[in-house]
Amino acid sequence: MGLTSSILMSPFHLLLQQLANGFTIGAIYALIALGYTMVYGVIQLINFAHGEVFMVGAYLALTALLILGVAQPLTGVALAGVLTACVALAVGGCGMLGWGIERLAYRPLRRAPRLTALITAIGVSFFLQNAVMLLYGATDRRFPAFIPARRWEWGGTSLTLLQVVIWLTSGVLMVALQMLVTSTKLGKAMRATAQDPNACRLLGIPVDRIIALTFALGSGFAAVGGMLFGLYYNTVNFHDGYLTGLKAFTAAVLGGIGNIPGAMVGGLVLGILEGLGAGYLSSQWKNVFAFVVLVGLLVFKPTGLLGERVADRA
Amino acid sequence: MLRLDNVTAGYGTTACLKGVTLFVQAGEIVTLLGANGAGKSTTLLAISGLVRLSRGAIALNGARIDGLPPEAIAGRGVGHVPEGRRVFPRLTVLENLQLGAYLRGDQAGVAHDLAWVFELFPLLRDRRRQLAGTLSGGEQQMLAMGRGLMGRPALLLLDEPSLGLAPKLVQVVFDVIRRIHQAGTTVLLVEQNARLALAIAHRGYILEAGAIALADTAPALADNPRVKAAYLGG
Ligand SMILES: Nc1ncnc2c1ncn2[C@@H]1O[C@H](COP(=O)(O)OP(=O)(O)OP(=O)(O)O)[C@@H](O)[C@H]1O
Numbered sequence: 001m002g003l004t005s006s007i008l009m010s011p012f013h014l015l016l017q018q019l020a021n022g023f024t025i026g027a028i029y030a031l032i033a034l035g036y037t038m039v040y041g042v043i044q045l046i047n048f049a050h051g052e053v054f055m056v057g058a059y060l061a062l063t064a065l066l067i068l069g070v071a072q073p074l075t076g077v078a079l080a081g082v083l084t085a086c087v088a089l090a091v092g093g094c095g096m097l098g099w100g101i102e103r104l105a106y107r108p109l110r111r112a113p114r115l116t117a118l119i120t121a122i123g124v125s126f127f128l129q130n131a132v133m134l135l136y137g138a139t140d141r142r143f144p145a146f147i148p149a150r151r152w153e154w155g156g157t158s159l160t161l162l163q164v165v166i167w168l169t170s171g172v173l174m175v176a177l178q179m180l181v182t183s184t185k186l187g188k189a190m191r192a193t194a195q196d197p198n199a200c201r202l203l204g205i206p207v208d209r210i211i212a213l214t215f216a217l218g219s220g221f222a223a224v225g226g227m228l229f230g231l232y233y234n235t236v237n238f239h240d241g242y243l244t245g246l247k248a249f250t251a252a253v254l255g256g257i258g259n260i261p262g263a264m265v266g267g268l269v270l271g272i273l274e275g276l277g278a279g280y281l282s283s284q285w286k287n288v289f290a291f292v293v294l295v296g297l298l299v300f301k302p303t304g305l306l307g308e309r310v311a312d313r314a
Numbered sequence: 315m316l317r318l319d320n321v322t323a324g325y326g327t328t329a330c331l332k333g334v335t336l337f338v339q340a341g342e343i344v345t346l347l348g349a350n351g352a353g354k355s356t357t358l359l360a361i362s363g364l365v366r367l368s369r370g371a372i373a374l375n376g377a378r379i380d381g382l383p384p385e386a387i388a389g390r391g392v393g394h395v396p397e398g399r400r401v402f403p404r405l406t407v408l409e410n411l412q413l414g415a416y417l418r419g420d421q422a423g424v425a426h427d428l429a430w431v432f433e434l435f436p437l438l439r440d441r442r443r444q445l446a447g448t449l450s451g452g453e454q455q456m457l458a459m460g461r462g463l464m465g466r467p468a469l470l471l472l473d474e475p476s477l478g479l480a481p482k483l484v485q486v487v488f489d490v491i492r493r494i495h496q497a498g499t500t501v502l503l504v505e506q507n508a509r510l511a512l513a514i515a516h517r518g519y520i521l522e523a524g525a526i527a528l529a530d531t532a533p534a535l536a537d538n539p540r541v542k543a544a545y546l547g548g
């Protein structure tokens with residue numbers, strides 16, 4: 001990843017390395033982007049507090065590790081147990097958090113002007129950031145690396161076990177979500193709610209519960225993203241949700257907001273752009289690329305890559 | 315089965331129902347007729363819970379249902395095929411029908427009713443994988459009715475099911491209403507086509523400016539000079 005290795009690498013292997021790194025962070029962006037896009041798809045609301053939910057997910061996973069006293073890589077049953085505990089606490093906690101945000105912050109405002117909901121989202125974000133800061137402090141917290149530090153090398157390109165874990169986790173979750181949305185009763189109800197909530201009510205579909213479940217589901221995906229983010233960067237900070245949330249939002253817009261496959265593609269494309277930018281231009285400018293992409297999109301192609309009528313594909 | 319007592323309701327501050335009283339007995343077809351803007355659709359929406367009452371009461375099988383959320387009223391066996399079809403345009407025909415059975419757990423019963431809906435509207439079977447938004451207006455009307463039937467309602471509210479259909483399709487729709495009724499469903503029918511509605515119904519109500527102006531058996535209404543002049547074209 002670093003400069004020292006890239007000096008020694010052939011251009012081809014350097015490219016491979018940047019692609020692998022970009023693909024990894026892109027997979028995390030995609031997981032978070034799904035939450036923005038699902039909520040927008042169902043009720044045309046951009047949940048700007050979603051980045052903070054992701055950050056809380058990272059801290060909940062950290063909490064599980066602190067409770068269990070994990071400080072180093074694990075294997076076998078211990079690894080499986082710790083992973084389960086992290087996922088359970090992060091996904092369960094964020095699922096409830098997402099549910100609660102919808103119930104308390106957005107549902108009472110469903111008929112209010114858009115700006116009201118936006119201001120509320122900012123309020124929720126500040127609340128979550130400050131709550132985490134008070135509980136865990138304002139400085140970076142180390143996130144124990146409990147995945148074994150296996151790595152494979154090929155002509156200077158290296159790939160870690162953690163990267164593979166991130167790819168597989170994201171891949172499996174995205175396929176599962178796509179199946180849920182296209183083939184299950186809940187998924188059909190989500191898409192129908194996006195298209196005509198009152199017609200849904202006449203059929204007995206509990207629209208409010210479907211909307212709350214959409215928030216909970218998107219928040220669960222963000223929580224997994226948070227855990228993977230902590231593992232990948234080895235530290236977490238209470239304002240990580242802001243920047244990463246904005247990047248994931250960019251990914252969602254890039255793919256066409258409201259469009260689930262679009263969020264996946266958008267996340268990966270943004271991650272790879274960022275990886276290439278960091279590798280070939282300057283890693284200090286890494287965070288700027290996402291916003292160049294966002295501004296460019298909003299100006300030239302606001303419907304995103306896969307988008308025309310995306311708002312109701314959920 | 316259904317009873318509305320002095321129902322006053324509307325949108326915002328203006329009441330467009332001003333004390334509607336009517337009843338529907340189990341096994342009946344009752345039609346609600348009236349000019350544009352008389353409040354027919356609003357009456358049905360009040361029954362389904364999408365429009366709130368400001369006064370009055372609605373009871374289903376003796377129990378108050380006004381104030382319940384629409385999904386709970388649907389859960390008590392009230393089906394509503396709304397004005398303007400309101401199918402889910404970017405879901406397939408089959409998905410629309412499946413969502414009609416959202417509240418039901420009996421897989422076998424749902425499969426049976428799906429077969430029945432396809433028998434009533436064979437065209438829907440051929441197009442079951444097509445997006446509902448790509449159906450013609452008449453086909454969408456059939457889908458909306460089929461979707462309403464998939465919930466196996468005890469009471470079916472139909473809001474202008476023949477609106478905008480070619481005469482042949484109008485016949486199909488009224489035949490289906492007859493068959494639904496024979497299968498044991500009670501029907502409250504709002505129609506522009508007063509002649510056909512009175513031919514199929516047992517009783518009828520005439521709604522004028524948000525209040526019931528006339529209530530009688532269907533044959534008596536069809537013979538009533540006032541009704542003839544206003545709704546049956548003389
Ligand atoms: N969503 C709404 N908001 C405000 N007013 C409405 C709304 N829907 C209907 N109205 C008004 O309520 C009154 C009754 O409307 P309603 O739709 O019940 O009439 P209708 O008898 O069904 O007419 P039509 O035969 O044209 O369907 C009308 O004056 C209409 O303008």
Ligand SMILES: [Mg+2]
Nearest residue numbers: 354355356397
């Ligand atoms: Mg009407």
